[in-house]
Amino acid sequence: MSSLVKNVGTIGGLTLVSRIFGFVRDMLLARVLGAGLAADAFQLAFILPNTFRRLFAEGAFSVAFVPMYSRALHGEGGEGAADRFANDVLSVFLWALLVFSGVMMAAMPGVVWVLARDYQDVPGKFELAVFLSRVTFPYLALISLVAMLSGLLNARSRFAPGAFAPVLLNIVLIGGILTGAWLRGDSHDDRIVALALAISVSLAGVAQLAYLWWAVRRAGLKLHIRVPKLTPEVRRLGMLILPATFGAGIYQVSQFVDTFFATSLPQGSLTLLKLADRLNQMPLGIVGIALGTAILPMLSRHIHSGDAAEAQRLQSNAFEMATLLTLPAAAALAICAPAFTAAFFVGGKFTAADGAIMANIVVALVAGLPAYVIVKILNPGFFAREDTRTPVWTALAALIVNIAINLYVVRRFGIVGLAGATAASATINCLLLYAILHRRGWFRFTAKLGLRILRQLVAVAAMSALLWWLMPLLAAHYSGGAFERAWSLSALVAAGGTSFFAAAWVVGALDKDLLAMLTRRRARPAPAQE
Structure with missing residues (x-):
């Protein structure tokens, strides 16, 4: 448990820093660009390299490599x-990434047409999306190499550099927004801001790669680019990547499906969805990515050493930590979504009407927050055993459900229905993964774990009642001045956090051993990992 807590603390802490910078980035983006033509075009251009990054770098490649x-x-x-x-x-x-990037940039008009052909109905929107996508796409090759270098360090329990790299992305993008706003001046030409942002994406990839290369060299690793050679181990890696790519590809196709439906809705829908997802990504990134990244190498060691009991204990601990943090986060975000969207995003070109729609999207998205995080805990149970095929079938089932629900709800409920479909399909994927792990005897949901989560739900209910009562009392302040917004949101966060952990302590939802371990870490911090 101590190693898991230490690694999750390292990754989660740095991911929190990244998410804060990302939050600032999106706040500025909302105020400077709003939810219009240029914002939608940039969001699509940003989605493309990031989706393929998750497919190749953080998805299939990492779990196999x-x-x-x-x-x-x-x-x-x-x-x-x-x-x-x-x-x-x-x-x-390296060469595979360069070839793929070149092909995609040449085919970009067709790619954008497939995902957002309705952009052609708005003069200049389709052409801007194609141009910006070509500018941002080199980021894929750069960040994929970053993911490989992070994997080398993660295998050596050096998690800090990989977790810090996204901070650089958000810092550079914030600079891009401010530079674009300055260059735009009084011209009101939002395309200038969008272009500055697109250029910043690729520049951020250069910064991240340079930082990770330095971190790898500092760790004593010496990498050399040679003439490509398909050694037996490389071929084996390729055989593992293929099914993993298909499995991760199904998930990414699901993201493209969401993008396709969002671009078919009124202008600004894609931007509102992505901004709402920022609130959802705060706990997901801090908890889910941290747990998933930390558990994979540790689980691999226990499994290859034949210690099934330790593997079960590790996953149980990760499961409990996930629910302890995501259940209250999901409830608090759902109840307080109007306050957060009004206080953080409404202003400048982002209207109160945009904020109201965005709040409803947040409510729909966070319904699946626990499932999003738990999937990242369950998947390593397969990946650590080099089973990259089984998640393919669960992801395929979730994709089919996602498409089916979207076909029904998008016309009736618009972008909010699309967000709800995403949450539902993630929950189904989570349930399928657990059912298979349980059936194979690789992970079992114990009575002790179930009782702990039941007690967590009691604490969540107590917190929710307090927030439900407090929200309307502070409603006049969420859209006030900066000080009013700050103290009203601080009051909500403090009330929610205090009530949850107090109730969790009273009902026994907190693991006292875990708390003692965290206390010891605060008293005697471990040396920072590089």
């Missing part, structure tokens, strides 16, 4: 075998 690299590192060959494997993979991976 990290266990293989970890096994080589801790096997008979040691450092030498691990270095050879990493260099062979880098040499093939």
Whole structure:
């Protein structure tokens, strides 16, 4: 438990910093661009490289590469075998990324037409989306290499550099927004801001790659780009990546499906969806990504050493930590969504009407927040055993459900219905993954874990009642001056957090051993990882 808490704390803490900068970025973006033509075009241009990044880098490649690299590192060959494997993979991976990026940039008009052909109905919107997408797409190759370097460090329990890299992205993008707003001046030409942002995306990729390369060199790893060679280990990696790509690809197709439906709705819908997802991503990124990243190499070691009991304990601890943090976060976000959207986003070109729609989207999205995080805990149970096929079928089932629900609800409920369909399909994927793990005896939901989560729900109910009562009392202040917004939101956060943890303590929802461990960490901080 101590290793898990330490690693999750490192990743989660730095991810929190990244999410705060990302939040500032989106606040500025909402005020400077609003939810109009240029904002929608940029959102699509930003979605494309990031979706393929999740598919190639953070999805299929990472889940196949990290266990293989970890096994080589801790096997008979040691450092030498691990270095050879990493260099062979880098040499093939780099050229594959360059070729794919070139093909996609050449085919960009067709790609944008498939995802957002309704943009052609608005003069200049389709052409702007194509141009911006070509400017941002080099980010894919850069961030994919960043993901590989992060994987090398994660396998050595050095999580800090990979977790810090997204901070650089958000800092550079904030600079892009401010630069674009300055260049636009009084011209009211939002395309200037959108172009500055698109250029910033690729510049951020350069900054992230330079930082990770420095971190890898500092860790004592020496990487060299060679003539690509398909060694037996590289071919094995490819055989593992193929089904994982298909599985992750299904999830990313689901993201493209959401994008397709969102671009068919009134102008600004895609922007509102992505801004609402920022609130959803705060706890998802801090908790889900941290747990998923920390658990995979640890779980791999327990499984390969034949310690099934320790593997079960590790996943149970991660499951409990996930629900302890996501259940109250989901409830609080759903209840307080109007306050958060009004206080953080409404202003400048972002209207109160935009904020009201965005609040409803947040409510729909966070209904699936626990499932989004738990999936990141359950998937490593397959990946650590080099089973990259099973998640394919659960993701396929979730995709079919997602499309079916969207076909029914989007016409009736618009962008809010689309967000609800995303939450429903994520929940189904989560249930399917657990059912398979349980059936195979790889992870079982114990009575102890169930009782702990039941007590967490009691604490969530107590917190929700207080927030439901407090929300209307402070309603006049959410759209006031900066000080009014700050103290009213602070009051909501303080009331929610205090009431939840107080109730959780009273009903026994908190693991006293975990609290003691966290206290010890605060008293004697571990040396920072590089």
